[in-house]
Structure formats: structure tokens, C-alpha cells
Amino acid sequence: MNSRPSFDDLLSDWLEDGPADAPSPILETVAAAIPSIPQRRVLVRVPWRFPIMNTYAKLAVAAVAVIAVGAIGLAILRPGASQVGGPAPSPSPSPGPSSPAAPSPIAIPPLSEVFTSPIHGYSVGYPAGWRARAATEPWRALSVVPYDAPYADVLGPDPQSAEYLTIASVALAQGTTVEAWIEEYLAFARFKPCGTPLATEPVTIDGVVGVLDVHCAADHYEAVVVSRGRGYVINLTQIPADLKWFRQILATVRLHPENAVDAAPSVAPSASP
Amino acid sequence: MLDQDLVRRASGGDQEAFTRLAAATVDRLYAIAHRILRDPDRAQDATQQALFGAWRDLPTLRDQDRFEAWLYRLLVHACYAEARAHRRHIARIRVLSIDPPTAPDTAISVADRDELEHAFRTLTPEQRAVVVLHHYLGFPLTEIAATLGIPAGTARSRLHYATRQLRAALEAGSRLPGLSKERPA
Numbered sequence: 001m002n003s004r005p006s007f008d009d010l011l012s013d014w015l016e017d018g019p020a021d022a023p024s025p026i027l028e029t030v031a032a033a034i035p036s037i038p039q040r041r042v043l044v045r046v047p048w049r050f051p052i053m054n055t056y057a058k059l060a061v062a063a064v065a066v067i068a069v070g071a072i073g074l075a076i077l078r079p080g081a082s083q084v085g086g087p088a089p090s091p092s093p094s095p096g097p098s099s100p101a102a103p104s105p106i107a108i109p110p111l112s113e114v115f116t117s118p119i120h121g122y123s124v125g126y127p128a129g130w131r132a133r134a135a136t137e138p139w140r141a142l143s144v145v146p147y148d149a150p151y152a153d154v155l156g157p158d159p160q161s162a163e164y165l166t167i168a169s170v171a172l173a174q175g176t177t178v179e180a181w182i183e184e185y186l187a188f189a190r191f192k193p194c195g196t197p198l199a200t201e202p203v204t205i206d207g208v209v210g211v212l213d214v215h216c217a218a219d220h221y222e223a224v225v226v227s228r229g230r231g232y233v234i235n236l237t238q239i240p241a242d243l244k245w246f247r248q249i250l251a252t253v254r255l256h257p258e259n260a261v262d263a264a265p266s267v268a269p270s271a272s273p
Numbered sequence: 274m275l276d277q278d279l280v281r282r283a284s285g286g287d288q289e290a291f292t293r294l295a296a297a298t299v300d301r302l303y304a305i306a307h308r309i310l311r312d313p314d315r316a317q318d319a320t321q322q323a324l325f326g327a328w329r330d331l332p333t334l335r336d337q338d339r340f341e342a343w344l345y346r347l348l349v350h351a352c353y354a355e356a357r358a359h360r361r362h363i364a365r366i367r368v369l370s371i372d373p374p375t376a377p378d379t380a381i382s383v384a385d386r387d388e389l390e391h392a393f394r395t396l397t398p399e400q401r402a403v404v405v406l407h408h409y410l411g412f413p414l415t416e417i418a419a420t421l422g423i424p425a426g427t428a429r430s431r432l433h434y435a436t437r438q439l440r441a442a443l444e445a446g447s448r449l450p451g452l453s454k455e456r457p458a
Binding site for chain 2: 008010012014015016017018019020021022023025026027029030031033034035037038039
């Protein structure tokens, strides 16, 4: 009896072929390198969602969500509808309503909501349905801006999502040039999981030229800009990341460094230059 | 199963604990990276990047019971970066891995193996990762989705299209007349 193996069996067998052991230099390199790589420190863990939500609140949230979905659906299906959710908070490039959109790995939701940071001195548009978790303390030292840092504003759809924005800002120390600050910040990228940025290019945010860089190939974009003595870092983590959408988000950013809150006077000189 | 005490200690900055964790996982990580990237040098780089990232970001891992899945996620991201960096240079330098298969399985002919190798290299890094996690590690789609941080539907879609492409490559060579049905995912 000559029975052919199934395709899945062939595929699994083929994948089984190959090395099972790692070359020894990997472990030796890692062991040698980690003493020189600082670990991220987490000072405070802020829960993404409120831990206590009573039944009525859950029902209310569910009802609002259903209504919102229905409204969006009606807006999309209504003949002549041009944009969902009303006007965007600021002019942003968008494809014509009748022309087919450029190929995109995800559906691009309209940025119909506006988040104004209570600490970092900016506002940004974000999609309906996302939630914003405002920073609870200033960003005191130049470092990376992880998802759960208390100094990060975080906007995203839900706690399990791999898609979210993290934004923070910090006053430049006296005497620090814009170029030096950006260079110093980007230098931290080598400590990120994806290493050195793969590419950088200029980007304009609220009329100010900054730097757009790409970390984890196509799943992490970051923009860095300095406005009136204040450095801003805006990250989009998304799998796969959509550069077109990130640019639309950046187009909604308004920088208001005069509204930023800096608790530590030694870090932030009181007046902007 | 990894020692959770090691994870906790490494998260607190214990370098020896992390080295032991790395030693316990490096073979598996490299094996996965090699199967995704099909290149020993790039697999080595991706594995190192994943472990560097794990050390650096371990204190930010909220659920330490998920360390291993988180590590896989870092590794897959590192593989994406390696694959895309490779793609940019491949036009100038054509490097083909000539790793001989270890312990060939008699169930797969040399021709089938070549067809699979060729077809697999045409898949996107995202598709390759899902294929390897499913067919090599045996992860169900829900676990793949959780590991990679993607919706289950996306994982299913990637696996579907990747499998279809691989099957088509074999069928085009008329090497698999009457393929049996795929296992349900």
C-alpha cells in the first residue's frame, strides 16, 4: 500500500529538517553584552483599564459602542457621505472619497477624536473607539518611552491590542541644541528590541521639521520633533505598521509647549527661549 | 517549562539568571529563526537581537508567566527586521543559503524539498512566521495570534494564503497528485 503523506505532514517534516542547536557564539555574545545593556526600569505600573466597573457601567459602555457602530455604519452607507465622524480636528491628507484607496495593510479609521495632553503640551487626533491614558507625571529624563511608563500618554483600542500610540515630551536642558537632542534620543534606539533605526527621513509636524524613523521594520514608526525648547517623541506600534496612517496622525498633532507641565525645575527652565 | 523564579530574578536585574534563561531558550529560538529566515547568519543575528531585547525590556513585561511567548514575539519581530534588511541588499548581493538538510526524511523527496524551499522563500516574513509557529511548533491559531499580538483572523488568513502558495508550488510540479486534505487549524 503506497499512501501519500498529506501536505501538512510534508510541510511539517520539511520544517523538522534543519538545525536544532544554536551556534555557541550566540550565547557567548549575549552573556558578554548584557552587562553593558541597561534594563528598562518600571517605576509605576498603571492599569490600562479601570479595574472596577459595575454592571451598569458595562452596559452603558456596550450601549454607547453599539450606537457608535450603528452611526458609523449609517454614515458610511448613506449616499453622498464623504467622511465619517465629522471633520477631522485639523487638515490632514486623505484620499478622495470616490477614488480607490491606496493599498493598505489595515483599514484606516478616521481620526475623529482629539486628545489634549494634560502634561506634555500637545494635542493629537485619534480614532473613535480608542482610549487615551494620560501620563501621570512628567518625563524627567531622556529615555525610551515604553507602553507602561507613567510619563507616557498612551492611546489605543484595547489592552490586548498590538496597536497603540505612545507620546511624551520633555524640556531640553539649557544649552542643548535641537540637533543634539534628537541625536541623543535616537541613540537610545540601539537598546530597543529592533536595534538601530533602519531608516530616517524628515517629517513636518505642526510646521516644525523633525525626524521620522523606523525601528522594527514595518511595525514601529517614531517621530521626533523639537518645538520652542521642548522635545516630543511620538511612537506608533502596529503590526503591520501603516506609514500612511501614521503621517495622517502626525498631521493632526498641534504642539503647545507653553502648556506643558514640568515638575522638576532643574530639568526644565521656566520660560521657553 | 521555564523556571519562573529565573524570570523574576532576571527581571530584577540578575544577569546570571538571565544567562540561564537564555541558555534554556537559545536552541529553540535559533531553530525558529533559522526556519523563518532560511539563513544561518541572519538567524543568529535575529536570535541575539531577541535576547538583547528580552534582557532590556524584561522589567516591562507585565505578565511574567508569558515570558516564553513574549520571547517568541521578540524573535519574530527580529526576524522581520532581518528579512527586510536582507531584502534591501539582495539586489546587490545574491546570497543563497546552501545549508544541507540534516537527516533527510524519507517521506519528502529531494524534489519536494526543493519546491518547498523555493516557494517558502517567496512568502512574506509574516506568512513564514505563522507557518513555522503552526507547523513546526504546533501552535494553534489562537496561540499564534496571542504570541504575535495579531487578531486570530489575521493569523488564519496568513496561514491560509501561505499554505495555498506552498501547495500550489508543489502541485505545479505535479509531485503531489491527489493531495489529502489539510488538517483543520
